[in-house]
Amino acid sequence: MRKKNILICDDEQAIIDVLKLYFDTTLYNIYEANDGEAALRLLKSEPIDLALIDIMMPKINGLQLIQLVKHELSIPLLIISARYTLEDKLKGYEIGADDYITKPFEPLEVLAKVKNRLNVQTRAPQAIIVDDLKLDLYECKLTVGQTVFELTKVEFQVLKLLMESPNRVFTKAQIYTAGWDDYYEEDDNSIRVIMNRLREKIGKDRIQTIRGLGYRLSL
Template sequence: MKYTILHVDDEKEIVKLLKMYLKSEELELLEAYDGQEALEIFSKNKIDLMIVDVMMPKIDGFELIRTIRKESNIPILVISARVEASDRIFGLELGADDYLVKPFDPHEAIARVKSLLRRYHELGVSKEKFHSLLAVGDLNLNTHSCIATVSGESIELTAVEFRVLKLMMEQPGRVFTKEQIYEHGWQDSLTGYNNVRVMMSKLREKIGNERIRTIRGLGYRLEVANERT
């Protein structure tokens, strides 16, 4: 299957560079040079993954991610010159799936793109084949429609959050290490364990802080309803 990538960056040299590498992987590339143009392209095309810069005219990358996440869970890779940890954390909290800092190795960027595509379209939420409903108390997860509900109210999940919540709901009460959560959620072995803390914090906000307990020095577990205090 040939995937379509939307690359949004006002630095045309970077877009041109990645286009060369993406073509060698038989990936189709659509180009945008500001956030507004990206939204227009997104509304008219089937996009499988987005590469997003942060500092752009008209609509910046963070606002673009926030807007896209209102209607789509496609993988989003941020590539930005903003190197502060607070910027990376903010981008991930908004719903980005990965964050790469400029200057970057094009080969690493392509590896991350391929990994995100594989996780989402081949191993992730878009390929669930069988209807299945997981329930832990009043927390429910339909693994076919990828819809989570808390007390009957739907909540939006990113692809990573979906995979991690599914993992924990399949074995409530079990402690999962950061390594296990990272490898299952992001489905690669790149060292990005700091991303786990950010993602778990965001997931707690969505399903309720009391549902996920941090086990100091070990990891996290999903609390069984009658064990929550």
């Protein structure tokens, strides 16, 4: 999962520095601008995912900046401003801001709003690793040693179930529910086909059939 690029535009460097302390550097790249012209250059030249914009900035103010880029960029634009009247807020929304945060603000609230807009999951696992098997949870790919396999949705979901609990025996009903997102109705043939496909990829002895019970990933 690539990092999200956040632009913080404020003529007060102290505001930028405070906000930067709260952004996890494993999830975000932070771009800075102290005036509207610098912010405009960054928005047009860098793959920004979200911008936090102060209104009272030199050269180009925040409202002008939003008007200039709103129809060119389909990214969230959040105002952070010391202007707090209802009229100020309505003006911000009218020209295209997606949210309006007043100063002084609580940095954790700003972070929560950013995460909500970008739907960022903090420190979610990116892969399941068992011996030389690596299951990429984002690209739905399986790596066995140096070989990479593309997986179907059902293959991915069944293998994920098995790899999350190696050596545990899963019933056919549990496997069918995980793989097909449906209620199990004695569809043994579909399960057998998927298990044979996975055995071809990871090795026939790694997925064991436990007669009368189900299957397990054997270590």
